[in-house]
Amino acid sequence: MNAARQKAHLARWADLFPEYLESETIDFEDFWEPASEVLALLDQKVHVWLLDKEARRHPVGTTPVEPDGRQPTVVMGQFPALRQPRSPTPLAPWWSSYLDREPVWPDSGQIEQAIAYALLPEFQQRAGRKLWLAGIPAADSGSPRFDRWIGGKADPDAISVAETLLEAHRQGLRKVFLKINLAKYQTKALALPDTLDRAGAERLVFDTLGFTIAHLEGFGNVVLVQEWVDLRKEYRCIVIDGRIVSGAGLIPAFTPLDRRTDDVWDRQVLGRQEDNEPVLMLLDTEWSQLQRFAEETAQAMAKRHGLRHYTLDLAFVGGSPCVVEVNPPYNFGLYANDPARVTKAILALD
Numbered sequence: 001m002n003a004a005r006q007k008a009h010l011a012r013w014a015d016l017f018p019e020y021l022e023s024e025t026i027d028f029e030d031f032w033e034p035a036s037e038v039l040a041l042l043d044q045k046v047h048v049w050l051l052d053k054e055a056r057r058h059p060v061g062t063t064p065v066e067p068d069g070r071q072p073t074v075v076m077g078q079f080p081a082l083r084q085p086r087s088p089t090p091l092a093p094w095w096s097s098y099l100d101r102e103p104v105w106p107d108s109g110q111i112e113q114a115i116a117y118a119l120l121p122e123f124q125q126r127a128g129r130k131l132w133l134a135g136i137p138a139a140d141s142g143s144p145r146f147d148r149w150i151g152g153k154a155d156p157d158a159i160s161v162a163e164t165l166l167e168a169h170r171q172g173l174r175k176v177f178l179k180i181n182l183a184k185y186q187t188k189a190l191a192l193p194d195t196l197d198r199a200g201a202e203r204l205v206f207d208t209l210g211f212t213i214a215h216l217e218g219f220g221n222v223v224l225v226q227e228w229v230d231l232r233k234e235y236r237c238i239v240i241d242g243r244i245v246s247g248a249g250l251i252p253a254f255t256p257l258d259r260r261t262d263d264v265w266d267r268q269v270l271g272r273q274e275d276n277e278p279v280l281m282l283l284d285t286e287w288s289q290l291q292r293f294a295e296e297t298a299q300a301m302a303k304r305h306g307l308r309h310y311t312l313d314l315a316f317v318g319g320s321p322c323v324v325e326v327n328p329p330y331n332f333g334l335y336a337n338d339p340a341r342v343t344k345a346i347l348a349l350d
Contacts, residue, residue: 005257012039016061032255033334040339044347047073072347107309110329114310117326118181118224122300126293128322130171130227133181134164135220136205136213158220161209162201168225169196175228178208182222183328185212189228231315233269233282234324237294238337239310240345242302244294248336250313251279259336265291266336290314293321 013035041048042061049057059065063073117123118133135158161178168176169192178188188208193200206213209223216222234250248259249269259266267282282290294314301307309329314321 002257009035009039009257032257036256036334037339037343040343041074043340044343045071046343046347047071049073107329110307110309113305113307114326114328115183116181117307117310118179119221120301120305120307122297122304123323123326126297126323127226128317128320129229130168130173132159132164132167132225133221134159134161134223134225136161136209136216136218136223138218161205161223161225162198164223164225165190165192165201165204166196166198168192168227169201173227177226177228179224179226179325180212180216180222181224229317231273231317231324232271233280233286234273234313234315235269235290235294236333236335236337237298237312237314238332238342239298239301239308239312240329240342241349242298242308243345244298244312245345246337246341247294248334248338249279249282251335254336256334256336256339259338264341266338268336286316290316290321297323 009032038048038050038060047063048060049063050060051057118131124131137160165176174192174194176190176192178190179185190204190208192204196204209216235247236250237244237247239245244264246264248254248266250273251258251268251270252273254268258268260268265287267287268279269282270277271280294312297312301310307326311327311329311332313324313327315324316322
């Protein structure tokens with residue numbers, strides 16, 4: 001982390017919270033990222049309240065005790081983590097809270113669309129890998145048909161995850177990833193044996209997903225089965241109103257204080273998401289490829305589906321950019337993205 005920026009950041013924070021306790025174990029997501037977001041909001045004259053565990057509001061900086069009805073206001077959850085980084089209580093990033101203005105932020109329709117990104121042709125065509133949408137049949141149905149799926153609509157053509165694994169196996173795949181097409185489910189890696197029948201596929205599904213199956217029973221198109229590919233130089237773009245307002249490499253140890261540009265695009269990346277990987281700079285050819293691909297994807301998402309607010313995760317596969325996933329416009333990691341650019345873009349929404 002940039003030492004000079006860190007020192008200036010902590011000095012500002014100490015002015016806001018004289019009782020602030022410095023710690024050697026400050027967590028990136030629990031302190032540095034949300035603290036950067038709070039300071040970006042204050043710089044834009046947004047009134048900020050932090051909520052404690054009893055849901056009491058605490059004004060920050062020059063924020064009045066009560067809203068004045070004129071300035072945009074933001075309420076952020078779980079106060080203690082920002083005041084005392086040693087506290088185990090996390091603070092949710094500000095886009096998982098709410099912006100008390102019109103239009104309301106974040107918009108629930110945009111959240112639902114982003115969560116269901118795997119259904120969009122723009123993702124499927126730009127994923128750079130084989131993938132299938134599948135589901136979990138009801139245990140007592142005796143049929144591959146499904147009663148419902150994530151949108152509450154009938155989907156009689158949906159197939160089961162076990163059937164999908166058999167198809168992937170027939171196509172020569174021996175390693176796949178299972179991603180639940182709902183919020184806050186982890187991606188699961190799954191090795192396929194050389195020999196696989198229907199019973200073996202069903203056991204693999206149960207062993208991999210476990211009790212998650214009970215939550216998903218009867219839902220089709222809710223599991224994204226993906227070919228394993230070697231993702232290189234992963235990158236996160238933050239899209240607001242259909243435009244990329246900030247981009248940065250997926251570097252877990254980085255925060256906004258590590259950003260090295262005032263431009264939209266920070267070129268720092270990791271070769272792979274592994275320990276001890278050196279930080280690299282995107283080459284000019286890679287950067288122009290990535291920028292063009294990202295902007296074309298964002299434009300297509302907005303034009304064809306009205307999806308305008310989300311994070312767009314990209315990577316290089318075999319030297320070409322692809323879409324890794326889409327995240328809803330809340331509760332995402334910043335890495336070295338610029339919270340000031342994001343704040344300005346949200347406040348500028350009509």
